[in-house]
Amino acid sequence: MQTDQLIAQLQSDAATKPRPSAVGWGFITICAVVAAGLALAATVGVRPDFSTAVETVRFDFKFLLTAILAGTALVALTELARPTGDRRKLGLLLLPFALLVGSVVTELAVLPASLWEARMVGTNYASCLTVIPLFGLGPLSLFIYASRKRAPLRPMLQGALCGLAAAAVGAFFYAAHCTDDSPLFVATWYPLASAILVVTGAVVGQRILRW
Amino acid sequence: MAELFDFFLLRPRNDDHSRFESIDVKPATTPTRSEMSVLLQDGLSGDNGAYGRFLEGAARILRGFCARKLPPGLPGFDAEDLVQEILMAVHAKRHTWRTEEPVEPWLFAIARYKAIDAFRKHGKRIEVDISDHVDAMFVEPDVSGLVARDVMKAVDTLDGRTREVVTAISIEGKSIEETAERLDISRGAVRVAFHRGLKILSERDAS
Incomplete structure (x- = not known):
């Protein structure tokens, strides 16, 4: 086909069909949060001592950390969903990472060494490794769907970022259920659980985020 | 930062x-x-x-x-x-x-x-002239798992006339006529001996 013909075709397509659009990121994010919240309410629920736990720093820190990870990952993933997105936004992810490292260092300083191992292993690692990926499945699907409507230049990276943001949303709600609050536990098991979603996102992204 | x-x-x-x-x-x-x-x-x-x-x-x-x-x-x-x-x-x-x-x-x-x-x-569909790469693509011919020395050894286990016929035809590459002349037997006898020899070898190889 001649390029002139193609241009005429595209032009008439633009005239007759509504222009392509993508669901807004705000709406997608709200849906992701609701999906993970419903998953928590419908399955394991919040821990029995939730009201007293919120008064402890360690418990609250889990929400701060996962919320900041979700926020920064979302900024990076919405940015990289456009062809002209600024890749330096990936640097934002250093913030939650630094926060996690800082919390571990603090915990090691205030906690006697004899307790380190017990706090790190905790009691809920098996549920942590299964529930976070499960809570994150809905958000992951939503983020991948929204990315597919756009134009990411690196499908695999985009998928991985979707997985990371989904893991953060899932972990935020899982944190309300889990009774292991030590940063040593969080730094060990949450990243492992997140890695499952990140790898899933990368593999799926590599396949379906091409355009 | x-x-x-x-x-x-x-x-x-x-x-x-x-x-x-x-x-x-x-x-x-x-x-x-x-x-x-x-x-x-x-x-x-x-x-x-x-x-x-x-x-x-x-x-x-x-x-x-x-x-x-x-x-x-x-x-x-x-x-x-x-x-x-x-x-x-x-x-x-x-x-x-x-x-x-x-x-x-x-x-x-x-x-x-x-x-x-x-x-x-x-x-992926780039077409390449293979004549430049013949050396890299050359593969040893398949000798059905046998190398020359094994062939000799196997043939040596045959006896008498059969061995002479198989040696002459398979290893020395002589024709049936030449073999018949050299061993002073009929061509039919050469064929029979040759086939019997191959049959024995293949049965032994399979077992």
Whole structure:
């Protein structure tokens, strides 16, 4: 086909069909949060001592950390969903990472060494490794769907970022259920659980985020 | 790290504007937008003629880019095909352009993506003249798992006439006539002995 013909075709397509659009990121994010919240309410629920736990720093820190990870990952993933997105936004992810490292260092300083191992292993690692990926499945699907409507230049990276943001949303709600609050536990098991979603996102992204 | 601070303070990144202001030179009152940016912006807000002119302009710009980027020798895929693939992608993803940004970086980001994509898809079918690589592709002929020494050993286990016939034909490469003459027997006898020998060998090989 001649390029002139193609241009005429595209032009008439633009005239007759509504222009392509993508669901807004705000709406997608709200849906992701609701999906993970419903998953928590419908399955394991919040821990029995939730009201007293919120008064402890360690418990609250889990929400701060996962919320900041979700926020920064979302900024990076919405940015990289456009062809002209600024890749330096990936640097934002250093913030939650630094926060996690800082919390571990603090915990090691205030906690006697004899307790380190017990706090790190905790009691809920098996549920942590299964529930976070499960809570994150809905958000992951939503983020991948929204990315597919756009134009990411690196499908695999985009998928991985979707997985990371989904893991953060899932972990935020899982944190309300889990009774292991030590940063040593969080730094060990949450990243492992997140890695499952990140790898899933990368593999799926590599396949379906091409355009 | 500066990036992080800028992000959280919602501060625009330092760009030319602040530099101009600091030396008290007024920035241009309206930033000049490229003709292409204006065309696409008008096109997206419903001016179909502008959209067509944008696509024509894009095709002209992309032709040079594609001719430079596309390696020669992709059968059934030339620079004009790549131009068309990019135009289709531009059309399908036109909502990912932000009207406030210049259109050229966006256009070329898509063009690069599609150029790499095209190379992946069509590059696999590059045709190579195999005569340059015959040495690399040469494979030892299959001797059914036997090497010459094993063949000799196996033949040696045959007895009398049969061994002489099989040795003459299979290893020395003599014809049936030559073998019959040398052993002073009939050709029929050579054939019978040869086949019996091969049968014994194959049965032994199978067991």
